[in-house]
Amino acid sequence: MPKARGGKAAKARRPWIKWLVLGPIAIVLLLQLYFFLMICWWSVFNPSSTSMMRHQMSALQETNPKAQMRHQWVPYQRISNHLKRAVIASEDANFNEHDGVDWVALQKAYEKNTRRHKVVGGGSTITQQLAKNLFLSGSRSYVRKAQEMVIAFMLETVMSKERILEIYLNVVEFGRGVFGAEAAARHYFKTSAAGLGTAQAAKLAVMLPNPRYYDRHRDTRYLARRTSLILIRMNSADLP
Numbered sequence: 525m526p527k528a529r530g531g532k533a534a535k536a537r538r539p540w541i542k543w544l545v546l547g548p549i550a551i552v553l554l555l556q557l558y559f560f561l562m563i564c565w566w567s568v569f570n571p572s573s574t575s576m577m578r579h580q581m582s583a584l585q586e587t588n589p590k591a592q593m594r595h596q597w598v599p600y601q602r603i604s605n606h607l608k609r610a611v612i613a614s615e616d617a618n619f620n621e622h623d624g625v626d627w628v629a630l631q632k633a634y635e636k637n638t639r640r641h642k643v644v645g646g647g648s649t650i651t652q653q654l655a656k657n658l659f660l661s662g663s664r665s666y667v668r669k670a671q672e673m674v675i676a677f678m679l680e681t682v683m684s685k686e687r688i689l690e691i692y693l694n695v696v697e698f699g700r701g702v703f704g705a706e707a708a709a710r711h712y713f714k715t716s717a718a719g720l721g722t723a724q725a726a727k728l729a730v731m732l733p734n735p736r737y738y739d740r741h742r743d744t745r746y747l748a749r750r751t752s753l754i755l756i757r758m759n760s761a762d763l764p
Contacts, residue, residue, distance in 0.1 A: 556674065559659060559674075559675050559678060560678050560682075562658075562659075563675075563678050563679055563682050563683070564682055566658075566683075566691065567682050567683045567687060570597050570691070570694070571658065571691065571695065573595075574657045574658050574659075574695050575657070575658060575659050575660060575661065576656065576657040576658075576660075576661075576662065576695070576697065577593065577595070577657075577695065577697075577703055579661060579662065580697060580701070581593050581701065584700060584701055591700075591701055592701065593701050593703065594701055594702045594703065594707040594710075594711060595695075595702075595703040595704050595706075595707050596704065596706040596707055597694050597704065597706070598694065598704075598705065598706045598716075598717050598718075599690070600686060600687075600689070600690040602716075602717060602718045603690070603693050603705050603706075603717045603718065604705075604709075604717060604718055604719065604720040604721075604725055605763060606720055606721060606722045606724075606725035606726075606758070607693065607705055607717065607720050607725040607728060607729065608689060608693070608761075608763050609725070609758040609759075609761040609763065610722075610725040610726045610728065610729035610754055610758050610761075611650070611689075611692075611693065611729045611732070612650070612689075612761040612762075612763070613729070613754050613757035613758050613760075613761040614726075614729040614730055614732065614750075614754045614757075615649075615650055615653070615729065615732060616649045616650040616651075617757070617761070618649075619649065619650050619651075619685065619689070619764070620685060620762055620764055622649060622651075623677065623680050624649060624651040624652065624673070624676035624677045624679060624680040625649060625651075625652065625673055625676055625677070626647065626649050629647035629649070630647040631647075632647060648672070649676065650688065650689065650692055651676040651679050651680055651688055652672050652673065652676045653692065653696070654676075654679060654688060654691060654692045654695075654696075655672045655673075655675035655676045655678075655679060656668075656672050657692070657695050657696060657697075658675070658691075658695070659675060660672060660675075684764070685764030686764045688764075689764055693705045693717075694706075696732060697732075697735045697736075698711070698712075698728060698731060698732070698735050698739075699711060699712075699731075699735050699736060699738070699739030700735075700736050700739050700740075702735070702739070704717075705717035705720075705728075708728055709724075709728075712724070712727075712728065712742075722755060722758065723751065723755065725758075726751045726752075726754040726755045726758065727747065727751045729754055730747055730750040730751050730754055731747070
């Protein structure tokens with residue numbers, strides 16, 4: 525009899541053990557469903573803000589409580605083709621060909637991180653950067669990178685390349701509190717996103733990997749050299 529009672533007690537504990545395993549899996553799957561539903565919504569409607577916008581503005585307002593976000597949505601047709609080509613040339617030359625992840629660039633980034641013994645580069649495509657901006661934080665880890673890739677595949681499944689680029693150019697950070705092509709064009713060049721020239725567009729594209737730094741240091745030698753290189757590469761960048 526004691527043995528039988530012990531068996532019953534063990535069976536009573538098993539559901540808790542099961543939920544310890546299945547609970548986290550269910551949470552992860554529900555989170556992916558949330559991401560997918562939001563992507564479906566944004567395939568039609570424009571996002572008013574992103575996770576990255578909220579995070580950066582929160583950090584900025586800790587030091588400057590009066591800081592205001594500069595952001596104005598403009599449709600794809602009202603963004604200079606020069607900026608579209610410059611961003612593709614600078615950030616993701618294979619944008620029109622890949623399925624959300626550039627595996628060659630990812631391998632190179634992995635090898636670089638392995639040599640440095642830390643995550644110093646991600647090899648992210650425009651689609652992956654948009655995934656990060658919409659939903660994730662700016663932290664660097666392989667777990668976050670994996671989630672970024674899953675969201676990138678969702679984006680590529682639901683949205684056209686043109687829509688991905690349109691949203692990216694409207695939400696990406698260009699400086700301290702400056703988000704999107706329209707705000708960036710007005711902040712740096714006193715013009716509209718549609719009125720950006722080739723050199724202006726190339727410079728904005730080069731600023732993207734470290735926009736807050738270049739907002740304060742707009743005339744570095746690296747910025748000038750890289751801008752000249754992107755001006756050359758823009759000619760071969762195809763638009764979606």
